Amino acid sequence: MSDQTDQRAVRLAKLQTMREGGEDPFARTSYDRTHCALELSERFDELEGQEVALAGRITALREHGKSAFADLADASGHVQLFMRQNNLGEEQMAAFGALDLGDIVGVQGTLMRTRTGEISVEGAEFVLLAKALRPLPEKFHGLRDPELRYRQRYVDLIVNPEAREMLAAHARMVASMRRTLESRGFMEFQTPILQPMYGGANARPFTTHHNALDMTLYMRIAPELYLKRLLVGGFERVYELGQCFRNEGVDARHNPEFLLLEAYQAYGDWEDMMELMEAIVFEAAQEVRGGPILSYRGHEIDVTPPFRRVKLLEAVREATGVDFSALATDEEAREACSELDLGNTEADSWGALLEKCFDSYVQPGLIQPTFVTEYPTRISPLAKAMPGCPEITFRFEMFIGTEECGNAFSELNDPLDQRARFEQQAVAKAAGDEEAHPLDEDFIAALEHGMPPAGGMGMGVGRLAMLLLDATNFREVLAFPLLKPREEQAGPVDDS
Secondary structure (H helix, E strand, C coil), X not given: CCHHHHHHHHHHHHHHHHHHCCCCCXXXXXXXXXXXXXXXXXXXXXXXXXXXXXXXXXXXXXEECCEEEEEEEXXXXXXXXXXXXXXXXXXXXXXXXXXXXXXXXXXXXXXXXXXXXXXXXXXXXXXEEECCCCCCHHHHCCCCCHHHHHHCHHHHHHHCHHHHHHHHHHHHHHHHHHHHHHHCCCEECCCCCEECCCCCCCCCCEEEEECCCCEEEEECCCCHHHHHHHHHHXXXXXXXXXXXXXXXXXXXXXXXXXXXXEEEEECCCHHHHHHHHHHHHHHHHHHHHCCCEEEECCEEEECCCCCEEEEHHHHHHHHHCCCHHHCCCHHHHHXXXXXXXXXXXXXXXXXXXXXXXXXXXXXXXXXXXXXXXXXXXXXXXXXXXXXXXXXXXXXXXXEECCEEEEEEEEXXXXXXXXXXXXXXHHHHHHCCCCCXXXXXXXXXXXXXXXXXXXXXXXXXXXXXXXXXXXXXXXXXXXXXXXXXCCCCCCCCCCCC
């Protein structure tokens, strides 16, 4: 039996004894706090000598005869408790000494400084608000195992302040994104997560079944096609910050469930989307980092607008010597790329080869914020083609710190062109491309009612959070990342 299992047994015995004595540490429904820990520090000169009430978790406990010191942690920080038998009485002092690390208590007392100068609350009374039945790992020195940190995220957040700050900064970033959009007149909507037809991106969906209606449904891979329906309906600036789901692998940059921002502006275009994305990134950096200069994976990055622009085909040609604009077929593209280090390309299409060339030879050099523009039509089924140049679209992707952080374009609003693009995707899907876009007849019908010219953008929120917070793994910025289940049953945390 592990030490942690032993400790849990001891704590369960304490709980039983308390209940047999008529005390239930889970009975209280609330506790009236007057202050938080951080406030006591920031306002000490004003509050010294006053009665305060606070609540939080016991993270350290040190007994000295008829007195005890403890550290109490709440969401704002830590404060020391100074408990004396002369104030509490013998019975309460004994009860305080019997507390375990992790217990949640409410304390009333006087704000003061100890003889060593530490800001403390001299307790007059306390109450146990929740008994911790499992011990904290490593005597509150934190979790060492990265995977265990994600599996037991609640413990990670208790013992690792850096993890809490990471998620708090993520929340502030999301709030900043909303402020940026709403200050520009965008309205937030919630579109369906369960959809009879998925679309808006090239990705494999999760499939489910609605029993009552006896129909197959898909978890959305993007909200794009529904937000565009709102443009058809007369709304002019719309956005959604919502969860999307793609049935793909899990690695340092991908999670099957992720937060996506999409925004659409009627009577706007890709230039408007560039300005909007610049503003979102710049203002989020101000909120999270206090300015536009970021440190990311050893690079200093300046997100002050305007961002650099490069054309996709020109960038690939300069980096590889391959001119994709002169290659008409998949076979020609494979031949032109045969001398490049791209791995197995036997079954790759023209578009797949272009993306491989870009990923291998161009993207690693995109450190500073860059808009890569003018994506080919054949890999951009929802973007508007350029007049006089139907092979190229008004589409761009945003790269920062070598990471792709957003995708945007002037939206295709020609229903006949859209149908033809969907039909091309259907051919690819029939040929085995599981990520090809399906033909959505209802969306075509919506376009036939008339959608104004518009610009649209999508941005992976987790990717931006990784950039702003200098995170090396997507899991770090997610509260509860998806993990492959372990064979053993969940039990007490043991990081020994």
